[in-house]
Amino acid sequence: xxxxxxxxxxxxxxxxxxxxxxxxxxxxxxxxxxxxxxxxxxxxxxxxxxxxxxxxxxxxxxxxxxxxxxxxxxxxxxxxxxxxxxxxxxxxxxxxxxxxxxxxxxxxxxxxxxxxxxxxxxxxxxxxxxxxxxxxxxxxxxxxxxxxxxxxxxxxxxxxxxxxxxxxxxxxxxxxxxxxxxxxxxxxxxxxxxxx
Numbered sequence: 001x002x003x004x005x006x007x008x009x010x011x012x013x014x015x016x017x018x019x020x021x022x023x024x025x026x027x028x029x030x031x032x033x034x035x036x037x038x039x040x041x042x043x044x045x046x047x048x049x050x051x052x053x054x055x056x057x058x059x060x061x062x063x064x065x066x067x068x069x070x071x072x073x074x075x076x077x078x079x080x081x082x083x084x085x086x087x088x089x090x091x092x093x094x095x096x097x098x099x100x101x102x103x104x105x106x107x108x109x110x111x112x113x114x115x116x117x118x119x120x121x122x123x124x125x126x127x128x129x130x131x132x133x134x135x136x137x138x139x140x141x142x143x144x145x146x147x148x149x150x151x152x153x154x155x156x157x158x159x160x161x162x163x164x165x166x167x168x169x170x171x172x173x174x175x176x177x178x179x180x181x182x183x184x185x186x187x188x189x190x191x192x193x194x195x196x
Contacts, residue, residue, distance in 0.1 A: 007058045008071050008164055009157040012078050014056065016156060019091045028091060035083030039141060040134075043068040043076035053079060070167045077137050078160035084141065085148045098153035103162060104182025106147055106154045113150040124183065128176050133167050 019028045031052055038049045053076050054062075063069035068076070085096040101109075107124045111117045123143055130136035147154060162178070165171045 004061060004071055005161050005164065007061055008074055008160050011057060011061070011075055012082075012157045012160045013097075015052070015079055016082060016091070016095075016097045019086075020095055020097075021092070025090065025092070032083040032086055032091075035080050036087065038076070039080045039084055040137065041080075043072045049076075070164055073133055073167060074160045074164035077133065077140075077163050078156050081137070081140055081144050081159075082154075082156045085144045085154065087148060089148070094151075096148060096153045097156045099155050099157070101153050101155045102158050102178070102182045103154065104179040105185070106152050107143070107179075108183050108185075109152045110143075110146060110150060113152075114146070121183075124179075128179055130166075133163060136163070136166060 019031060023031070034046075034048050035052060038046050043053060044050070053072070057072075057075070061069060061071035061075070063072055082097060089096060091097075107120055111120050114120050123139070123146075127136055127139035127143060130139055144154075162175050166175050
């Protein structure tokens with residue numbers, strides 16, 4: 001499983017990096033628009049997304065049945081939500097993907113602009129107590145829009161990993177524990193004395 005996680009993270013980052021650096025602005029906008037249309041759908045349902053999601057996907061992550069694999073679900077959900085998060089912003093100049101900003105940390109950062117911790121926490125709790133990945137993705141949609149509207153990025157490789165583990169009911173507690181710890185963790189802000 002560790003190999004799968006590493007491959008999931010690499011695949012998500014490579015897709016995002018391609019949008020941040022490799023394509024023309026119009027091609028990136030078109031790809032993000034396609035991905036946004038896939039939010040809430042099942043991987044494979046929209047043929048216009050096959051290349052965006054499956055191109056370059058390592059063989060061991062591909063499903064073997066008529067249903068998407070857990071890895072395919074995690075990658076697809078992360079990329080479609082990234083596209084929603086990126087709406088109205090250029091990935092080249094204002095990327096909403098930022099390494100190290102876990103879901104819990106991003107939700108904590110959302111508290112200040114929302115000016116109401118209980119409102120953010122209530123929505124975050126609804127996401128965290130979801131009974132399935134599909135339900136989680138539905139709750140995530142609204143939170144991702146709030147993050148985007150407030151310019152708060154998210155680590156989409158880390159989020160894809162969380163989505164992968166969340167699909168195993170016996171491991172959901174582990175994911176929730178991580179989110180809770182990150183939400184309440186105090187971020188250390190270093191003070192730098194500037195000599196004049």
